[in-house]
Amino acid sequence: MEIDDEELVARAVRGDDNAFETLIARHQARVFSTVRRYARREHEIPDIAQDVFLKAHQKLATFRGESPFEHWLMRLAVRTCYDALRKHQRNRESAFTDLDDAETDWLDRLAVAPEKAGHEEDAARSLVKRLLDQLTPASRLVVTLLEIEGRTVKEIADLTGWSSTAVKVRAFRARREMRRRAARLALGKYL
Amino acid sequence: MNTDILLRKLMSAARQPGKDWSVPDAFEKRVLASLRQGRIRPAFPAVDWAAGLWRVSVSCVALAAVLGACCLSFPGAALGGEDLGVALEAVLWSGAEEALEVL
Structure with missing residues (x-):
């Protein structure tokens, strides 16, 4: 037994x-x-x-x-x-200047025809890792728990020891930071 | 490029399990070995004490030599046999006595 x-x-x-x-x-x-x-x-x-x-x-x-x-x-x-x-x-790395060929190719396909850029590809996974690596520790923790693992605010508060309000505030900041980084990734590639 | 689509795709990618999500072989043995290694150290506290005392002994000898040299160089500053406790008490109370006299 x-x-x-x-x-x-x-x-x-x-x-x-x-x-x-x-x-x-x-x-x-x-x-x-x-x-x-x-x-x-x-x-x-x-x-x-x-x-x-x-x-x-x-x-x-x-x-x-x-x-x-x-x-x-x-x-x-x-x-x-x-x-x-x-x-x-x-x-923390500070630039997206060293994207490899597969990542660049994935971004190109996403810009031209989003349906052809699959989320299951290695290039997408390494790109999201680059993006997460650039976030502050608190933002990365919240984004991972909330957006990737799909946990609730209460669960995150329990896991981290933060208050629910702190989790909500950090989640708001984290999403804003994530969006800013993603926009920079897109701009860096296409400007 | 649409940032919303980019973010949505990237988040979906992050939710996918990676190809190599395996645990290294004999990982539990490694943790236990590390635990045992950590346990050996506090088992001999006398050795740690001796090592610490040996390290500070050089500083203590240097400090004693400096203080000795100061006493020899400035004999006028020495107390000349007066009790150190009495001298210290006199210095500490002198300020208070002056204040009481003013009152």
Whole structure:
């Protein structure tokens, strides 16, 4: 029979490393998919994910079991990603001048016939990554949670620890920033 | 180019899962190894203390040498056997006494 998360947490708190290993194995895919949305470089992903689990281990005793362990871990993951974004915010790229051929081609097709530029293409994905990389850490967090993951304001407030009003204000600013960056991308390409 | 369409397409692209969303092999072992590595350090607090004391010892010796040199260079400033506590108390209270006399 499979041991539930709460029991594994209790065992890990008592020093059972095997229990914590099982918790990692069970939740690592979810943590990695969250971290991937925020990491600026591919090689940062395992380090940030590791940070999430190290912090989780450190704070396991504070897990009260009021909500599922996965929710608790996701809160920690989002906050760790936000910290990582803030730590590396000086590395934000400032220009769209180095678009590669595939990205330029995708933008060309979008300008001429939008229906021919598919959103499932790698070029679109790398373009949106460039755009997100240029946002402030708070804007990126809000855009990712609200627009990409489709979470509600209440859920975002719970995940980030911000008030609902703060989330709404940041969402407004983030959308404005996103629109400005997108406009610059379009202008940079076609002026 | 229409910015709305561009944004809509880009957001749709961001919602698509990437091609390589896998977890590195033996990731849980890596985390546990890191945890164990972190645990070894505080297991020997005496070593940390000794290392810290060794690092500050050079500064302490330098400070003592400077103070010693100052005392030798300015013998007039020395207290000449007077109790340091009494001298300090006298200095601290002198201002208060002057204020009380004015009142």
